[in-house]
Amino acid sequence: MDKPLKNPVVANECISEESAEDKPQEGDARGISRRKFLGTVAGIGGTVLIGSYKDVAASKEFSGWPNRYGCLTDLTACVGCRSCEKACNEANNLPKPKTSFDDVSVFKEKRRPTAQAYTVVNQYKNPKDESKPVYRKIQCNHCNEPACASACPIHAYTKTPEGAVLYDPEKCFGCRYCMIACPFYAPAYDYDSALEPKIVKCVMCYDRIKKGGIPACAEACPVGTITFGKRSDLIKIAREKIMKNPDRYIDHIYGEHEAGGTGWMYISGVPFENLDFPTNLPQKPLIEETKGFLGAVPVVFTVWPALFGMVYAALRHREDLEKEKGQKHEKEEEKK
Amino acid sequence: MSNGTLTGTDNFRSWFMDKLLMGMSWPEYSRRLITPFNIVAAIILSIGIPVIAIRFVFGLASATHASNEYPWGILLGWGLFGGVPLSATGFVMGTAYYIFGFKRYKPLVRLGVLTGFLGYLFAVIYLLTDLGRPWRIYYPMIIGFGTASVLFLVAWHVATYLTVQFLEFSEAILEWIKSRRVYKWATMIVIGMTIAGIILSTLHQSALGAMFLLVPGKLHPLWFSSYIPVFFLSSSIYAALAMVIVISTLAARFLRSATDHNFLESLDRLTVGLGKGTCVGLFVYLALKLVGVAHDDNWHLLSTPYGNWFLVEILGFVLLPAIVLTYGVKNNSAGLVRFGAFYAVLGIIVNRINVSIIAFNWNLPGHLHHIIPPWQEVAIVASIITIHILIFRWILNRMPVIREHPEYKESH
Numbered sequence: 157m158d159k160p161l162k163n164p165v166v167a168n169e170c171i172s173e174e175s176a177e178d179k180p181q182e183g184d185a186r187g188i189s190r191r192k193f194l195g196t197v198a199g200i201g202g203t204v205l206i207g208s209y210k211d212v213a214a215s216k217e218f219s220g221w222p223n224r225y226g227c228l229t230d231l232t233a234c235v236g237c238r239s240c241e242k243a244c245n246e247a248n249n250l251p252k253p254k255t256s257f258d259d260v261s262v263f264k265e266k267r268r269p270t271a272q273a274y275t276v277v278n279q280y281k282n283p284k285d286e287s288k289p290v291y292r293k294i295q296c297n298h299c300n301e302p303a304c305a306s307a308c309p310i311h312a313y314t315k316t317p318e319g320a321v322l323y324d325p326e327k328c329f330g331c332r333y334c335m336i337a338c339p340f341y342a343p344a345y346d347y348d349s350a351l352e353p354k355i356v357k358c359v360m361c362y363d364r365i366k367k368g369g370i371p372a373c374a375e376a377c378p379v380g381t382i383t384f385g386k387r388s389d390l391i392k393i394a395r396e397k398i399m400k401n402p403d404r405y406i407d408h409i410y411g412e413h414e415a416g417g418t419g420w421m422y423i424s425g426v427p428f429e430n431l432d433f434p435t436n437l438p439q440k441p442l443i444e445e446t447k448g449f450l451g452a453v454p455v456v457f458t459v460w461p462a463l464f465g466m467v468y469a470a471l472r473h474r475e476d477l478e479k480e481k482g483q484k485h486e487k488e489e490e491k492k
Numbered sequence: 493m494s495n496g497t498l499t500g501t502d503n504f505r506s507w508f509m510d511k512l513l514m515g516m517s518w519p520e521y522s523r524r525l526i527t528p529f530n531i532v533a534a535i536i537l538s539i540g541i542p543v544i545a546i547r548f549v550f551g552l553a554s555a556t557h558a559s560n561e562y563p564w565g566i567l568l569g570w571g572l573f574g575g576v577p578l579s580a581t582g583f584v585m586g587t588a589y590y591i592f593g594f595k596r597y598k599p600l601v602r603l604g605v606l607t608g609f610l611g612y613l614f615a616v617i618y619l620l621t622d623l624g625r626p627w628r629i630y631y632p633m634i635i636g637f638g639t640a641s642v643l644f645l646v647a648w649h650v651a652t653y654l655t656v657q658f659l660e661f662s663e664a665i666l667e668w669i670k671s672r673r674v675y676k677w678a679t680m681i682v683i684g685m686t687i688a689g690i691i692l693s694t695l696h697q698s699a700l701g702a703m704f705l706l707v708p709g710k711l712h713p714l715w716f717s718s719y720i721p722v723f724f725l726s727s728s729i730y731a732a733l734a735m736v737i738v739i740s741t742l743a744a745r746f747l748r749s750a751t752d753h754n755f756l757e758s759l760d761r762l763t764v765g766l767g768k769g770t771c772v773g774l775f776v777y778l779a780l781k782l783v784g785v786a787h788d789d790n791w792h793l794l795s796t797p798y799g800n801w802f803l804v805e806i807l808g809f810v811l812l813p814a815i816v817l818t819y820g821v822k823n824n825s826a827g828l829v830r831f832g833a834f835y836a837v838l839g840i841i842v843n844r845i846n847v848s849i850i851a852f853n854w855n856l857p858g859h860l861h862h863i864i865p866p867w868q869e870v871a872i873v874a875s876i877i878t879i880h881i882l883i884f885r886w887i888l889n890r891m892p893v894i895r896e897h898p899e900y901k902e903s904h
Contacts, residue, residue, distance in 0.1 A: 268560060268561070269560075270560060271560075303706050305640075306638075306640045306641060306706065307638075307641055307642075307643060307706055308638045308641055308643075309632040309638040309641045309643040309644035309646075309647050310631045310632050310635055310636035310637075310638055310644075311636035311637055311638040311639075312636060312638075327631065327635055327636045328624070328625070328628075329623055329624065329625050329626070329628035329629060329631045329632075330623045330624020330625045330626075330628075331619075331623055331624075331643065332558075332563035332564065332624070333563075333641075333643050333703070335560065335563040336563055336564060336706075336707060336710075336852075337706040337707060339707070339708075339709040339710065341560070341561055343560075344560045345558075345560060345563065345624065347551060347552040347553035347556075347558055347559075348551050348553045349551050350548065350549060350550055350551035351625075352625075353551060353552065353624035353625065354624070415709075434709045436708075436709050436855075437708065437709045438708055442706050442707075442708065443640060443706070445705040445706060445708065445718070446640075446642050446702055446705045446706060448718075449642065449698070449699070449702040449705065449721050450640070450642070450645070453645065453695060456691060456694060456695055457691060457695075460687070460690055460691045460694065461687050461691065464587070464591050464687050464690055465687060467591050467592065468590070468591045468683060468687075471591070471592070471593040474593075475593075
């Protein structure tokens with residue numbers, strides 16, 4: 157029998173309980189008002205494109221909410237019991253699945269989060285020990301600078317100061333560009349609904365963490381796979397674990413830098429590419445790729461009319477010259 | 493008094509027959525409608541329209557196989573990404589004629605503008621079919637501003653540009669209904685609208701490419717490039733020139749009665765001229781694509797299966813049509829140029845389908861199996877294409893697009 161491995165750090169508990177530190181500080185408040193102000197500027201009077209330029213410039217200075225939370229999933233601890241799936245289903249009032257959460261036959265195929273499930277666990281072969289499969293939990297990774305949010309044309313996504321990336325179905329018109337943009341294939345869509353289809357994804361149990369609680373999956377895990385806490389603390393914990401157990405872990409914290417860093421991070425004993433983690437992502441936030449393009453927009457808006465207006469003026473000028481020439485010619489002929 | 497009503501009715505009847513039935517009576521007009529083309533169109537619509545109805549009543553899952561990994565299918569891959577570059581005709585012809593002074597191309601300017609306007613209109617129709625909640629289409633304009641989103645820019649530009657193109661085309665509509673007063677006003681804004689068209693077109697043609705800048709992990713590295721906005725813009729320009737050749741060829745072949753002598757007379761010469769432009773555009777684009785591969789040093793990927801397909805795209809669908817066009821232009825053969833233009837248009841569609849469908853998610857297991865569209869999606873696309881053609885034909889038959897209105901000749 158496999159013994160559930162005990163985590164070196166007390167899991168299932170919120171690591172920083174001092175709530176005073178977690179409250180947004182004054183600096184944050186200024187940050188919010190500036191961002192809000194820019195948002196308003198962007199909206200006023202159709203000068204939307206200039207607004208977008210400023211907003212892009214502003215986000216360069218913003219290095220993320222300082223006290224945001226995240227989770228660290230220790231894939232070496234997970235035993236594939238699916239308690240997290242069950243707890244998530246109950247905590248978020250999701251529809252009951254056809255098969256029970258004890259059913260291990262689901263591991264026959266690779267699953268992904270759907271419109272009915274915020275999170276799923278998949279099973280992989282363990283190259284080190286065939287008898288001990290590796291399990292990988294998937295859910296929204298709550299990126300530092302989420303690609304979904306930068307893709308959304310209606311601003312339906314918010315990166316909250318607490319770290320959760322939230323989606324507002326009241327704003328969404330269903331273009332699904334967020335799903336295209338997400339490098340982790342996290343958002344799902346309920347294609348079956350004709351009138352109220354919406355994006356469905358993990359919310360990091362936002363209501364629970366607002367009240368000082370921890371995500372339901374982290375609480376339900378019997379072996380302490382998921383550690384909830386401040387992202388900055390989680391990175392320290394992960395480093396310490398890897399340093400103390402170099403044989404157990406590969407030397408990589410997935411999510412520390414991927415796509416600009418994620419709120420949900422992973423440590424593993426097996427290379428991440430063996431577990432279907434995308435390993436071809438840039439280290440900078442994906443929005444960086446589009447900044448240059450959006451920055452060129454105001455240039456086009458101001459330079460093009462000047463340039464093409466001038467070409468047109470030159471054309472008219474040439475036509476006038478030809479006309480004058482023609483008239484002179486006529487007059488000369490008349491004189492003759 | 494009864495006399496007055498009578499003449500009113502008569503006036504309306506003659507207006508109706510003149511404008512809408514092309515001078516025919518009802519029985520005559522309906523008899524004329526029974527043609528092989530119309531019968532095929534009716535069959536396609538009788539299958540496709542119920543599928544569209546099912547999609548709206550029962551949701552996207554009932555008619556598309558859009559999934560969580562593949563949110564977009566051929567509705568957008570064909571309709572939006574394929575359709576918009578082929579609709580750059582309005583901006584390219586408008587710029588050439590009004591701004592650069594290619595006055596000889598006058599017979600093709602309105603056709604270009606109409607192709608562009610309808611192309612955009614139908615791109616929006618494909619989008620409305622694909623959106624989860626299409627009745628919220630105006631949300632990016634009023635409800636929330638995703639100012640950091642490239643799609644936000646596309647939404648605003650397509651909406652504005654659709655209006656601009658309608659205004660550009662309004663000349664023809666006003667001539668058709670013989671409104672002199674508004675007509676004068678409409679011709680005054682044409683330069684402003686053309687320049688607005690250049691701004692909006694250059695930005696959103698490239699923005700459609702820039703949308704894929706967000707997916708470095710999902711799009712195959714041979715198609716993903718930081719130059720992708722430039723690729724999309726550059727290819728849309730030769731696509732527009734080739735598309736004008738394609739549309740004018742079809743119009744001259746199948747709608748001869750809607751053309752005038754001037755149009756038919758000058759067509760071969762103008763076709764070769766446009767072919768020259770297309771040819772230059774194709775070579776410029778080919779050079780850019782090669783610079784793209786070199787910039788990311790992706791040469792080693794060319795020997796992989798996706799690399800082979802990439803070579804098929806840029807050699808078979810960019811270089812080859814360019815060679816055909818070169819021969820056509822050199823030998824002054826309008827026929828060869830027409831063939832090259834059809835080929836180039838096909839190449840654009842291949843490229844956009846590659847970027848949005850074939851090379852997207854290339855690293856998912858069973859990828860090529862997932863991208864085969866179900867018959868319902870094909871039926872929806874086929875019926876939207878059919879409606880597009882029917883409306884195009886309806887307008888060409890009635891409004892002065894590929895012919896000049898005798899009363900308005902030389903007025904602009």
